[in-house]
Amino acid sequence: MAVVKADAYGHGIEAMAKTAVEAGATYIGVVSLGELKKVRNAGIQAPILLLNYIDKASVMEAIKLDASITVMDEEILIAIEKAASFQAKKAKVHIKIDTGMHRAGCDPDKLLGLAQAILSTRHLELEGLFTHLAEAEDLDVAFTHQQLKVFSDLIDVLRNTGINPPLLHCANSAAIINFPEAHFTMVRPGLITYGLNPFPEGHQ
Ligand SMILES: Cc1ncc(COP(=O)(O)O)c(C=O)c1O
Numbered sequence: 001m002a003v004v005k006a007d008a009y010g011h012g013i014e015a016m017a018k019t020a021v022e023a024g025a026t027y028i029g030v031v032s033l034g035e036l037k038k039v040r041n042a043g044i045q046a047p048i049l050l051l052n053y054i055d056k057a058s059v060m061e062a063i064k065l066d067a068s069i070t071v072m073d074e075e076i077l078i079a080i081e082k083a084a085s086f087q088a089k090k091a092k093v094h095i096k097i098d099t100g101m102h103r104a105g106c107d108p109d110k111l112l113g114l115a116q117a118i119l120s121t122r123h124l125e126l127e128g129l130f131t132h133l134a135e136a137e138d139l140d141v142a143f144t145h146q147q148l149k150v151f152s153d154l155i156d157v158l159r160n161t162g163i164n165p166p167l168l169h170c171a172n173s174a175a176i177i178n179f180p181e182a183h184f185t186m187v188r189p190g191l192i193t194y195g196l197n198p199f200p201e202g203h204q
Contacts, residue, residue, distance in 0.1 A: 001027035001049065001169065003190035005035060011194055014042035020193065021046050027167075029188055033058045040065045049094060049128070051188075053104065059083045068092040068127055072106045074117050077124065084123035093118060094128030094167065099150040100143065101134050111154055115163050128167035129155065133182065137174035137199050144175065148182055173198035 002025040008016030017028050017039045028044065030036050031052040039048055049068040056079040062069055063083045071077065071093045084091035095114055098105030106114055118126045131151050135143045151170055158164070168184035173192040175182040191198045 001025065001029045001186055001188045002193055003029040003051070003188050004039065005029065005031040005051070005190070009190060009194050009196070013038050017044050018042060027186065033061060036062065036065055036067050060086070063087055063089060063091050068094055070094050070096050071114070071118070072096050072104060073110070074114060077117055077121065081121045081123050090123055090125050092125050092127040094130055095126070095165075097129065097131045097151065097154060099131040099147040101132065105131065108150060108154055112157060112161065115158055119163065126163070126165045128169065128186075129158070129165045130169045133170050133172060133175045133179070136172060136178060136182070144179060148179065
């Protein structure tokens with residue numbers, strides 16, 4: 001997944017999304033409805049994931065534009081199911097899990113319930129499961145290892161109940177380079193896509 005948020009880090013979202021797809025990216029990552037519209041208006045048909053929470057009012061438009069939607073709690077599911085049903089579509093969703101940042105994401109204890117709620121709907125497809133490794137560029141690797149353990153354990157919890165979302169992803173640029181075990185089935189480079197060094201000066 002090529003992450004093209006923030007106007008592709010200032011490089012121009014439309015041109016960068018096109019270049020990424022031409023170069024082989026099979027997924028595009030954005031954070032807002034505005035970015036999603038720009039990428040679709042540029043003629044890009046590749047799958048696009050809205051990496052951030054979106055409000056209920058944006059769901060209808062996001063599905064119209066064939067975006068995959070990030071969910072973190074059950075509240076938004078009804079809105080997504082309604083909009084997908086109205087448009088006679090299957091909406092793809094990815095669950096974002098909080099593996100230690102305590103900022104955004106589904107609480108690990110609630111993951112199974114949320115996944116089962118998604119599977120019990122008629123118009124939602126659980127395509128992915130992801131988390132954000134917020135300190136992968138740090139010299140101290142303990143926190144990242146801990147996050148990766150939580151993430152892997154949760155994948156097992158789902159597998160043990162027969163739930164296998166195909167796209168498992170957590171690696172940003174620093175993790176792609178330093179934590180091969182974090183690659184799972186998809187990676188999400190931003191900085192390195194643009195030739196930028198994800199590490200602080202003097203490190204790596
Ligand atoms: C959820 C998510 N994944 C991946 C990235 C890409 O991170 P980086 O630019 O460090 O590669 C970002 C960027 O902030 C992000 O928010």
